[in-house]
Amino acid sequence: MSKPRPFSQFFRNNGKVMGSIMLFLVLFWIVVLILLPQLSMLDFSFRHNLPPSEVGGPKDVYTLDNYKFLLFGAEGSDSRFNTVDLQVFVRTIIAAIAVTILDLILCYPLAYYLGQSKGKGITRLLVVMLIIPYWINEILRAFALRIIFGDAGLINDVLLLLNLIQEPIDFIRADVALYAGLGYAYILLMLFPMYNVIESLDRNQIEAARDMGASWIRIHRRIVIPHAKPGIASGMTMVFMLSAGALAAPQILGGPSSLWFTQLVYQWFNDSLNWQQGAAYAIVLLVSSIVIVLTFMKIFKVNMGDIGK
Amino acid sequence: MSVGVGVNLENLWIRFGDFVAVRNANVNINGGDFFSFLGPSGCGKTTILRAVSGFLDPSEGRVLIGGNDMAGIGPNKRPTALIFQNLALFPLMKVWENITFSMEVKGASTAERRKRADELLDMIALEGQGDKLPSELSGGQKQRVAIARALCAEPDVLLLDEPLSALDLKLRQHMRTELREIQQRVGITFIYITHDQGEALTMSDNVAVMRAGVIDQIGTGHEVYDRPATPFVASFVGENNVFRGKVHEISGTQALLETNRTGLLRAEITPAAIGKLNVGDDAMMFVRPEALAPVGATVPEDKTVIPATVLNEEFEGNSYSVFLEGAGGKEIKMSLPNLGQDPEASKGSELSLTYDARNAVVMPAGELASE
Numbered sequence A: 001m002s003k004p005r006p007f008s009q010f011f012r013n014n015g016k017v018m019g020s021i022m023l024f025l026v027l028f029w030i031v032v033l034i035l036l037p038q039l040s041m042l043d044f045s046f047r048h049n050l051p052p053s054e055v056g057g058p059k060d061v062y063t064l065d066n067y068k069f070l071l072f073g074a075e076g077s078d079s080r081f082n083t084v085d086l087q088v089f090v091r092t093i094i095a096a097i098a099v100t101i102l103d104l105i106l107c108y109p110l111a112y113y114l115g116q117s118k119g120k121g122i123t124r125l126l127v128v129m130l131i132i133p134y135w136i137n138e139i140l141r142a143f144a145l146r147i148i149f150g151d152a153g154l155i156n157d158v159l160l161l162l163n164l165i166q167e168p169i170d171f172i173r174a175d176v177a178l179y180a181g182l183g184y185a186y187i188l189l190m191l192f193p194m195y196n197v198i199e200s201l202d203r204n205q206i207e208a209a210r211d212m213g214a215s216w217i218r219i220h221r222r223i224v225i226p227h228a229k230p231g232i233a234s235g236m237t238m239v240f241m242l243s244a245g246a247l248a249a250p251q252i253l254g255g256p257s258s259l260w261f262t263q264l265v266y267q268w269f270n271d272s273l274n275w276q277q278g279a280a281y282a283i284v285l286l287v288s289s290i291v292i293v294l295t296f297m298k299i300f301k302v303n304m305g306d307i308g309k
Numbered sequence B: 001m002s003v004g005v006g007v008n009l010e011n012l013w014i015r016f017g018d019f020v021a022v023r024n025a026n027v028n029i030n031g032g033d034f035f036s037f038l039g040p041s042g043c044g045k046t047t048i049l050r051a052v053s054g055f056l057d058p059s060e061g062r063v064l065i066g067g068n069d070m071a072g073i074g075p076n077k078r079p080t081a082l083i084f085q086n087l088a089l090f091p092l093m094k095v096w097e098n099i100t101f102s103m104e105v106k107g108a109s110t111a112e113r114r115k116r117a118d119e120l121l122d123m124i125a126l127e128g129q130g131d132k133l134p135s136e137l138s139g140g141q142k143q144r145v146a147i148a149r150a151l152c153a154e155p156d157v158l159l160l161d162e163p164l165s166a167l168d169l170k171l172r173q174h175m176r177t178e179l180r181e182i183q184q185r186v187g188i189t190f191i192y193i194t195h196d197q198g199e200a201l202t203m204s205d206n207v208a209v210m211r212a213g214v215i216d217q218i219g220t221g222h223e224v225y226d227r228p229a230t231p232f233v234a235s236f237v238g239e240n241n242v243f244r245g246k247v248h249e250i251s252g253t254q255a256l257l258e259t260n261r262t263g264l265l266r267a268e269i270t271p272a273a274i275g276k277l278n279v280g281d282d283a284m285m286f287v288r289p290e291a292l293a294p295v296g297a298t299v300p301e302d303k304t305v306i307p308a309t310v311l312n313e314e315f316e317g318n319s320y321s322v323f324l325e326g327a328g329g330k331e332i333k334m335s336l337p338n339l340g341q342d343p344e345a346s347k348g349s350e351l352s353l354t355y356d357a358r359n360a361v362v363m364p365a366g367e368l369a370s371e
C-alpha cells in the first residue's frame, strides 16, 4: 500500500512544465499578492505612528499600543474601556452575522429551486437575470438603494399611497437600507455555492426519502441540507467575511449613528493618517472574522477541504 | 404464504406533452406475485413504476393497489416501496440509518431502529456492517442494503427498477436467486423491471413484455418464451430464427407458411393469433435455435426439412452454436447440446435441418425487436 502523494499525482496529471508553471503562479499569487502585503500590515500594526524623520530612529520600536488603544482607549480617558470603538466592533460582527443569516434564508429556497428544477432553460435564464445587476458597480447600486429607501423613495411612496403608513419611515436610520444593501451586495456568493451542491444532489434520493414517508421538512433536514453543507458553509463564510469587511455599503446606506468597523479603519488610515493604528484595527477585524468562521465550522462539523468543493 | 396485495392498472395512459410513454396498459398483478416488466430501454418501464409508486400521475386510467384507487394519494402514503434504478442510498447516513429511515420518519426510537436494522442485516447477510457508510460497501452489498431499506418500510408491494443492472454477471445471477428467495420468504408482491430477459424468465411468476409504451403480452415465462404473442416478443425474448411468408393453409391449430426461399414451413399458430390468421395473410414463423436439429438418415414424413450450409460453429460450453446459411442467403442459427462429442458440423458441410412443428410458432407479420 502506498500513501497517496498529491504532488507527484499533480505533476503526473499536468505534466512537468505545466505543473511547475501552475504551482509557481499559485505560489506567486499567495506570496506576493496576499502574504507580503498582509505581513507588512501586521508589521505596521506593532509600530508607533512616527513623523518620517524618526522612522528607523531609536523611537521606532515594536509596541502593543495600537491594540491597547482599541481595548482601553486613549491613556487618561475617563472610561476603563474604549467603549465607543468596541461597540462598533461588536455591532459590526453581529450585523455581519445577521446579514449572512438573512442571505442564507433568502438563498436556500432559491438555490433548491434552481438546483432541482427540471426546466434547465428557465433555470439558466433566472441565473442570468440574477447576474446582470452585478454589472452595475457597487457605488451606483448602493446609491440606488438609498434613493429607493429614502424619505421620498419608492418604498415610502408606495406605502403612503396604499395608506399603510401616515408618515414616511426612516429606513436609513433604522438600518434597513444597510441590511438590504449588504445582503444584496453578496447574495450571489451565497447562492452559487449552494446552487452547485444542490444541483449535484441525486433527485432519486429525495424521492426515495419521500417514498419512505418523509415530510418535506425531514427531507431537507436529513437529505438536502447535509448534502449542501459544504456549499452552505462556503457561501456563509464568504458573505460573512465580505460584509464584515464592507466599506461602500455602510458608508452610503448606514444611518447617521451607525458606524461600521471598517469605517473606523478607514478613518485611521485616511483622516488621521495613522496607518499603524488603522492596521491594528484591520488586523483585529481579520483575525476575529477568521476565528468566528473557524468556530462555526467546528460547531457544524464542516471540514476546510469541503469548502473548496 | 400470506395472500398479498394485488396491483391493477386499468386503461393506463401516460403522456409527456405530445409524447405517449405508456399506451393503454391493462395489467392485473396478483397479490404475492413476482411480476416483471420486460422491455428494451426507453419503452416506458420506469414510467409505469413511477405511476404505481405515486411519483407520476396517469394522464388517463387508474392505478389500483389492493383494490383501492390511488388517485390523489402521494408516494409517501402508498403501501409501496421503490428500489431505484441507481439504488439512491443516502450516502451521508450509515447503513443502519439508511435501512431504518422509514422508522425514523415514523418517530421510532434509536434502540428500536438498531434492533430492526440488526434483524434486516442478518437477513441480507451483512451482520455487523450497520455502522459502515454506503460508500464502504461493494456493489452487491449496496444492492442488498437497498432491498433491506425498502423491506423495512413493510410495504405491501415492492417495486424494483432494474436493481441488478449495475452488477457484474456473476453477482447478478447470485442476486437473482437471492431476490426470489427473499420474495418467497416475505410473501409480498414484487414488481420487477428489467430489460434482461434472463432475469425476467428466471424470477417471475408472470412477465409483461413491453414495446415502446405498449404491453405486447402478459404471461408466465413459459408462455412468453414458447408462445410469444407478437413478432416483437418472439424476437426480443430469447433468440429466434424468423421466416417470413404467406399463409398457405390452416389446419386446426397449425398453419403452413409459404416462404419465398425455404419452401413450406409448418408451425403452431400462437394462441394470441388463433382466429386472426387467414390464408394469404403475411405471416412470420419463429423457430428457436435449440428447436432445430440436423436430420438423420431418414426424414420423418410429417417434418419439414430446411437445407442449409454450415458457416461457422462456436463452442459455448454447455452447447454448440452453429451458424448456417439457408436458401437465398437466409441466416439460421442452431443450438446443439454438448453431449461430449463434436457435432461434426464442419465449415462448409451441407445439412438438412428439421424441427417439430409444435416447437415453432406462426403469427401475423409485425415489427421485430431491433438488435
Ligand SMILES: Nc1ncnc2c1ncn2[C@@H]1O[C@H](COP(=O)(O)OP(=O)(O)OP(=O)(O)O)[C@@H](O)[C@H]1O
Binding pocket: B016, B019, B021, B039, B040, B041, B042, B043, B044, B045, B046, B047, B048, B195
Ligand atoms: N419526465 C419526462 N418527460 C418527458 N419524457 C419522458 C419523461 N420521463 C420519461 N420520458 C420518456 O418516456 C420514455 C420511457 O421512459 P422510461 O424511463 O419509462 O424508460 P425505461 O423503459 O425505464 O428505460 P430504461 O430501461 O432505459 O430505464 C422515454 O422515451 C423517455 O424519454
Ligand SMILES: [Mg+2]
Binding pocket: B045, B046, B047, B085, B161
Ligand atoms: Mg428505467
